[in-house]
Amino acid sequence: MTFVLATLFAGLVSVDRFAAFNFMLSRPIVVSFILGLLFGNPQECFYIGLVFEAVGLIDVPFGTRIPKEDSFGAFAACTLFAILPIEHADEFVLGFLLSILFMFPVTLSCTIGRTLNKKLFLWQHKKGKVNTELLLTLGLFLAFIRGVIVYGLGTCLIYLLYNHLHGYLHRHINLFLFAIMIFTFLSGYILRFLSVRSFMKYATFTAGLIAGWALL
Amino acid sequence: MKILWLLIKSLFYQANLNHENMQGTGFSSMVKSAAKAKGVDLDEDTIYNETAYFHTHPYLANFILGMWVKEYQKDGEPDFYKKVYSSAFGALGDSFFWHSLRPLCFIVAAILGFNSPVLGLVTYLVLYNMLSLAFRFTGFSIGYEMGRDVIVFFNRINFNRWSSYLDNVSKFMLGFLLSFLVKESVGFNPLILGVLTVYLLIGLAIGRKLDIVFGLVGMLFITGFFLYFTGV
Numbered sequence: 001m002t003f004v005l006a007t008l009f010a011g012l013v014s015v016d017r018f019a020a021f022n023f024m025l026s027r028p029i030v031v032s033f034i035l036g037l038l039f040g041n042p043q044e045c046f047y048i049g050l051v052f053e054a055v056g057l058i059d060v061p062f063g064t065r066i067p068k069e070d071s072f073g074a075f076a077a078c079t080l081f082a083i084l085p086i087e088h089a090d091e092f093v094l095g096f097l098l099s100i101l102f103m104f105p106v107t108l109s110c111t112i113g114r115t116l117n118k119k120l121f122l123w124q125h126k127k128g129k130v131n132t133e134l135l136l137t138l139g140l141f142l143a144f145i146r147g148v149i150v151y152g153l154g155t156c157l158i159y160l161l162y163n164h165l166h167g168y169l170h171r172h173i174n175l176f177l178f179a180i181m182i183f184t185f186l187s188g189y190i191l192r193f194l195s196v197r198s199f200m201k202y203a204t205f206t207a208g209l210i211a212g213w214a215l216l
Numbered sequence: 217m218k219i220l221w222l223l224i225k226s227l228f229y230q231a232n233l234n235h236e237n238m239q240g241t242g243f244s245s246m247v248k249s250a251a252k253a254k255g256v257d258l259d260e261d262t263i264y265n266e267t268a269y270f271h272t273h274p275y276l277a278n279f280i281l282g283m284w285v286k287e288y289q290k291d292g293e294p295d296f297y298k299k300v301y302s303s304a305f306g307a308l309g310d311s312f313f314w315h316s317l318r319p320l321c322f323i324v325a326a327i328l329g330f331n332s333p334v335l336g337l338v339t340y341l342v343l344y345n346m347l348s349l350a351f352r353f354t355g356f357s358i359g360y361e362m363g364r365d366v367i368v369f370f371n372r373i374n375f376n377r378w379s380s381y382l383d384n385v386s387k388f389m390l391g392f393l394l395s396f397l398v399k400e401s402v403g404f405n406p407l408i409l410g411v412l413t414v415y416l417l418i419g420l421a422i423g424r425k426l427d428i429v430f431g432l433v434g435m436l437f438i439t440g441f442f443l444y445f446t447g448v
Contacts, residue, residue, distance in 0.1 A: 019233065020227055020231055021227050022275070023341065024344050024345070029329070030337060033329055033334075033336050033337040033340075036333050037333055042333040045333075046326075046333065051432070055429065059429075062314070063310070064271060068429060093436050093437065093439070096436050097433065100429060100433060114233060114234045115234070121232060121237060128264075130241065130264060130267045132241050132244050132248070133245060135241045136241065136242060136245060138231075138232070139233070
């Protein structure tokens with residue numbers, strides 16, 4: 001029952017963040033207060049909420065940009081810390097890292113949501129008459145479903161990955177491999193960020209990859 | 217009753233948010249209801265044209281809506297002022313609500329919610345929504361009353377200064393929150409206090425240079441290793 005309520009709450013968070021209300025139900029600190037009460041571990045959730053709220057405060061949705069899904073980060077981390085016995089430093093790091101890592105694809109789902117809305121709008125636009133009420137209702141529905149599915153699925157994946165990687169931790173295979181995987185993922189962002197012409201950017205990067213592999 | 221329905225409707229107007237017309241669909245829907253509430257007849261073409269690109273801060277959209285209806289009634293230039301005010305109110309709202317009010321509400325809620333999550337939750341939601349709903353619910357009538365001079369209302373209340381006032385309060389409260397959390401959670405431990413000072417200085421140094429998520433990932437590792445090796 002608790003998890004059903006949490007999943008429904010995820011839908012509400014997504015609606016509040018993405019489509020309607022803006023009552024700030026989607027703020028990480030609010031998410032963590034509510035999940036803390038729901039799961040019965042308010043203290044842990046409070047600390048998790050602090051971290052993700054800090055991320056969200058800096059990453060502001062100025063203009064048309066989509067900020068990183070700090071609400072999901074808080075949702076997933078609170079759920080993870082509620083259902084797993086996370087007590088040691090390496091477990092903290094792993095739990096937080098996985099939640100942060102999954103914020104990226106979940107943020108991408110916001111972009112996909114906006115694209116779907118755009119397609120719906122253009123579909124109506126082509127007909128020469130836009131049924132605004134229908135579009136708004138569909139938008140609300142999409143946002144709710146996105147929350148339920150994406151938040152739920154994301155949290156389940158984090159749970160599975162955590163258990164998988166945690167098993168390795170117990171076999172004394174350290175976090176380094178995991179860190180390199182994260183870094184590889186983030187390298188993509190760094191590459192995007194670097195302001196060099198596209199071709200040169202990827203050519204230089206590939207040359208670096210080859211040189212690193214061959215020389216070291 | 218029609219006005220109340222309009223205000224409720226304004227809570228949902230962003231539902232079709234997209235990169236083609238942003239909040240245009242919602243604005244068109246609200247224009248239809250707002251005109252009806254003020255006894256104005258709009259033809260289908262006008263309603264259709266209002267689905268064009270529109271993007272502003274969600275809490276201040278009702279001011280533009282009221283202004284639009286007034287200008288339309290006066291045969292003025294509703295669409296010209298809609299464009300002008302959407303960017304101006306977008307910037308004003310972003311800097312006050314997103315940039316300043318959220319941090320303050322968070323800090324106050326965190327202090328009060330440390331021992332009582334319910335109190336923290338209620339504090340955040342009440343403190344924040346008291347202001348945001350006040351702007352939302354009064355926006356339409358003020359916009360309608362002042363028409364294209366609606367910006368005068370914001371000048372009158374010195375709205376562009378509110379952010380700096382709140383930021384000053386937030387800075388103080390943040391220091392308070394940090395001391396409170398350390399005292400409650402760790403107590404007086406010279407090693408931890410020293411490390412926390414270093415963390416704060418690192419945060420200050422890289423704050424504007426490195427994306428927060430990257431910084432966070434880096435610090436998670438450093439913290440993990442630190443705790444692992446020191447056994448604190």
